[in-house]
Amino acid sequence: MKCGIVxxxxxxxxxxxxxxxxxxxxxxxxxxxxxxxxxxxxxxxVVLPGGFSYGDYLRAGAIARFSPIMNSIxxxxxxxxxxxxxxxxxxxxxxxxxxPGVLIxxxxxxxxxxxxxxxxxxxxxxxxxxxxxxxxxxxxxAHHQGSYYIDPYSLSQLEENGxxxxxxxxxxxxxxxxxxxxxxxxxxxGVANEQKNVMGMMPHPERCADPxxxxxxxxxxxxxxxxxx
Amino acid sequence: MLAQIHVTFKEGILDPQGKTVHHxxxxxxxxxxxxxxxxxxxxxxxxxxxxEEAEIRVREMCEQLLANTVIESFRFTxxxxx
Numbered sequence: 001m002k003c004g005i006v007x008x009x010x011x012x013x014x015x016x017x018x019x020x021x022x023x024x025x026x027x028x029x030x031x032x033x034x035x036x037x038x039x040x041x042x043x044x045x046v047v048l049p050g051g052f053s054y055g056d057y058l059r060a061g062a063i064a065r066f067s068p069i070m071n072s073i074x075x076x077x078x079x080x081x082x083x084x085x086x087x088x089x090x091x092x093x094x095x096x097x098x099x100p101g102v103l104i105x106x107x108x109x110x111x112x113x114x115x116x117x118x119x120x121x122x123x124x125x126x127x128x129x130x131x132x133x134x135x136x137x138x139x140x141x142a143h144h145q146g147s148y149y150i151d152p153y154s155l156s157q158l159e160e161n162g163x164x165x166x167x168x169x170x171x172x173x174x175x176x177x178x179x180x181x182x183x184x185x186x187x188x189x190g191v192a193n194e195q196k197n198v199m200g201m202m203p204h205p206e207r208c209a210d211p212x213x214x215x216x217x218x219x220x221x222x223x224x225x226x227x228x229x
Numbered sequence: 230m231l232a233q234i235h236v237t238f239k240e241g242i243l244d245p246q247g248k249t250v251h252h253x254x255x256x257x258x259x260x261x262x263x264x265x266x267x268x269x270x271x272x273x274x275x276x277x278x279x280x281e282e283a284e285i286r287v288r289e290m291c292e293q294l295l296a297n298t299v300i301e302s303f304r305f306t307x308x309x310x311x
Binding site for chain 1: 242243245246249269294295297299300
């Protein structure tokens with residue numbers, strides 16, 4: 001699988017994503033500089049990593065979406081190319097309209113950094129197909145603007161189309177108010193576009209994908225993409 | 230010319246900051262406070278030929294970048310400067 005990791009000014013999870021894809025999963029991985037508009041046709045996957053692109057000024061992701069590389073990514077996505085946005089990458093995908101909804105400040109107004117559980121709402125996507133029997137993953141979150149919002153009608157549309165990929169849950173998989181860390185509507189932790197080739201998620205799979213660590217649940221997402229390519 | 234722009238959350242969108250300030254004001258005894266909505270205020274200096282032109286361009290700026298119209302609304306006034 002040929003992967004591209006986008007680097008914006010302020011990205012800080014780009015090296016983690018690069019490390020997992022290149023050194024742990026042995027995939028051909030390239031950097032994509034935000035200022036360059038490049039042809040992505042030969043790529044299988046583009047990752048928009050977490051961080052604080054443009055300092056989160058105005059709104060998280062609001063300025064990054066106008067970077068030249070985003071024109072390439074939008075063209076790539078429209079042709080069916082796979083795009084994974086993690087945390088700030090998710091915020092950018094929402095701002096540029098590749099994904100529906102918005103992310104607002106956490107209900108608690110606090111930056112939250114901890115391990116959470118997410119259940120896989122749709123196991124039949126390129127991002128989740130290798131989950132097998134496993135329907136709950138433990139993945140860390142680290143964000144301040146991670147409360148997903150979309151109007152109730154659009155949320156029901158997302159549910160109907162299987163576009164909700166992950167929801168925050170209890171260790172056993174039960175979705176409850178208590179297991180929702182940030183106040184997201186429907187406990188949504190990750191959504192896809194209608195075609196399911198673009199997915200954004202707040203949890204950081206790249207932070208739990210190296211076997212040096214005790215947990216590697218995040219690998220499932222990258223492995224699924226490899227199997228699918 | 231100067232554009233004075235306010236960007237605020239739309240009705241029904243949870244504003245955690247506003248809610249906290251609302252509670253704080255109530256705690257201080259300002260029981261008449263019914264709701265607090267915290268937004269952004271921007272001032273943009275313009276070199277526009279006319280007020281009409283400025284209005285069109287500022288509306289565009291708001292829609293394209295300054296507000297996320299899924300959750301935010303905006304309003305602005307154009308005032309002449311020396």
